[in-house]
Amino acid sequence: MTHMDKWSVADDLDLKMVIGGERIEASNGARIQTEDPATGRVIGSFPAATADDVGRAVENSRAALKGDWRSMTPTARGRVLARAAAILRREAERMARVETLDSGKPLREAKGDIETSASYFEYYAGMADKLQGDSIPLGPDYMSFTLHEPVGVTAHIIPWNFPLTTTARGVAPALAAGCTAVVKPAALTSLTSILMADILEEAGLPAGVYNVVPGHGREAGSALVAHPDIAHVTFTGSVATGIGIMQSAATHVASVTLELGGKSPLVVLADADLDAAVEGTLKAIYMNAGQVCSAGSRLVVERKVHAAMMERLVPRVEAMMPGHGLDDAAIGPLVSAAQVGLVAGFVDDARKANSLNVVAGGRRLSPAGMEKGHFYAPTIIDDAPMDARVVQEEIFGPVLTVQIVDSPEEAIAVANGTEFGLCAGIYTRDISRAMAFARDVDAGQVFINQYFAGGVPTPFGGTKMSGFGREKGLAALASYYRVKCITTRL
Template sequence: MSTIKEEKMEKLNMKREYYQMVINGERVDALAKETFTTYNPATGEVLAQVAKASKDDVNRAVEAARNAFDNGKWRKFPVNKRSRVLNKIASIMRARFNELVELEVLNSGKSLSAAQGQVMQSIEDFEFYAAAIVGHRGEVNNLPYGFLNYTQKEPVGVCGQIIPWNYPMMMAAWKIAPAIAAGCSVVLKPASLTPLTAIVLTEICHEAGVPEGVVNVVTGPGASVGDAIVEHPGVDKVAFTGSTPIGKDIMGKASQTLKRLTLELGGKSPNIVFEDADIDAAVYGSIFGIFYNTGQSCEARSRLYVHENIYDQFMEKFVEKTQQLRLGNPMDPGTQVGSIISRGQLEVIDGYVKSAIEEGATVLTGGHEVTVEGFENGYWYAPTIITDVTHEMKVVKEEIFGPVVVVMKFSNEKEAIKLANDTEFGLGSAIWTKDQGTATRVAHQIQAGIVMVNCPFSAFPGTPFGGYKQSGFGRELCIETLDLYTETKSVLSYYGGKPLNPLGV
């Protein structure tokens, strides 16, 4: 059997009827020969069959990663050589950009523009870490009395990485790029709903020159495959992006072997529009903040607080522009909102909206499933705005993960901060104001890892991404991420001319 590296990626068709796992540089079936089906959520149609891993498959993936790490194939590469390989990964991705985007759209139902932006950021992630690792080194500390101390950064080892379905390609890049830049080996588990671009990215890593066993991908249910990774004694670190309840479960299981952890979990991010805000900018930014990626985003700004003096003016434009959003063929450049990932998720979203109505809230627009011409069997939900809510309602307290925003008034800065922080989450937040003093004061008091000021975007390569409170811990997408994939070794050396005799014997 030939390895992926020996094949020619430019001849490889990314769209297939069957996708295998990648273990030790080879495409392999599950040992039990089982498969599962992945779908196109925009049409509801079968997209492909995928190898369904078991615990035994996880064992062989971890063994491959462990062997690759222990024999030093990758971690002993000079940093500049590792950097060249990461840039080569990015180069191959750029050359096949349109194919990656198409596959991402087909497997996730997201709009073309959203997929294009996310695949481009995935490319830039590898380029960023190719540069960042060159300057990631230890320190030298001059000590008195003839002592010298220096530190060095060493890769943490085998990393189990579990990613969600909302950003399949981008989350795979966020995880793989810093891990292999640091010299680690990886066992990646993509979400069963959206495994395809993660599999292809793993193949691209090998084509670019990553040695066999350094990047492995296993596909299958989180309850079995994910747990097997988290509990495996051969895994040194777990990086997980997903819901808070699952993150808590992973933290408990990983504690049994004291694995290093990075957890990027749920959110219920506040979006505050002050009286002096640029109304148009705030409306456009608030629409993007909740309806981008069909609201299926951990940092979606799903709680909107508008100053009472501009509330009516803001809401008139906000509702009008929301109603103009175009749902349709995800591959059409004019489509602005894609499909929901699955029938199950659509029902969860609708259940939250119904609960809000039952508790006395008002739906200003949306609040129902949508039929899209030509995509009648897909999963579509109208962009939804809900008012007349209180902080005791489920729709305000819990993460919905869909195109649903709740809107409330506030009267002053102190109240806005109190409302924003009245949540168990602390991932993203947004502020709209023309006053720099207001922006700075509020940003310093909001309990969240990300604060967006007059800006709808939450992350670029090089900017830390992560949360406070039950939104997790650790930061991704930045130089500091490399510290989470390395150990710091302290070396203390004595160079004095006189022998040391501390006990005076």
């Protein structure tokens, strides 16, 4: 068996877009090829939706709001979502393999993503029949109560780093609330979002409730957000694009949920369990090769333990061997050649403009048999000043910047020293200091003596330039229903 045979999938991955339950080509016949980031080999393709295609999908989803989906009881909706979770778990091996080939991430991470996606559908299945209103006591001569109604057609603009989990994270609560969804997956990684349509169809979801229009953001994405029949937009991506989406949605007064990335700090105080802190740091920054909006990309370490922390951390990073995701390598490739260039530019700038000390990595890689892949070595930049570009800007790659502080108070100030506020973490044995940090740090999620803790039930979202609105947990549902108040005189 050759490497290329090993790094393949049995499925036909030349897919079509999904509108109204039909698998169709783009109206102009255009298609996008998708490649395996580890080898540069084309593994599949899908249509490049036009603005006309997007318009048809939105119109179809609007019609589906008034069809069988509207008449279905909340309990029946929940059963559809529960069946989708079960089918997705049945198909987990195949879906994980496709996700790895499309995005490059190690297979163990892709398997985790598929399970998380199934968990979203399972979690919100249990909520579909619990979105109940309130009674309002106005006195004996009145009766007043509230209803929760679906907002309507929802748009989901999906990033390329977590294709299926981000799709499920937004679509599952939208469907639980009775909305319909039009999904625009990232042009780099559209496969699993399209394949999800087959799973939802088998689960009994009526045609048109989940439509998928893959394509380029400048055409398909822009047309979707600007469509006057879109009631809510859920977007994960860059700050600049998020601002543009908010402006476009405002023209027809659509609500938005924006998750716009971060530059999250992971603080290690002098009393911390350093071995645990090293494990947490490795997970925080090198999962999915650092292509994670909530990555702990800034290690803020108290000076007393800086040397000891680096003595433990640097050898571990240097030992991480890159490889193909299907081989479950320690670290996989970046998603594209352009992303490698972006990451390399940040590190080169740190060396040249700021004379910063790159103590691990800092170079492009070409593993044997994957010379056309998009690899960059896991990297550590030590003792970076607050105003350095690698500290202030989101790199979205396997690059950890280390900042040294002299006190817990300075650690909080440094943690808050960027325009982002998505996540923050702290390692300390002093629970009072940990809780003070959690109180004072400007972030939407705080992890204590761990990183990436929580899961599907825990609300997720940012402050400052990291965006607004919350996904996951019960908080996510509020984006997808509106409250109607009914009052009558008796």
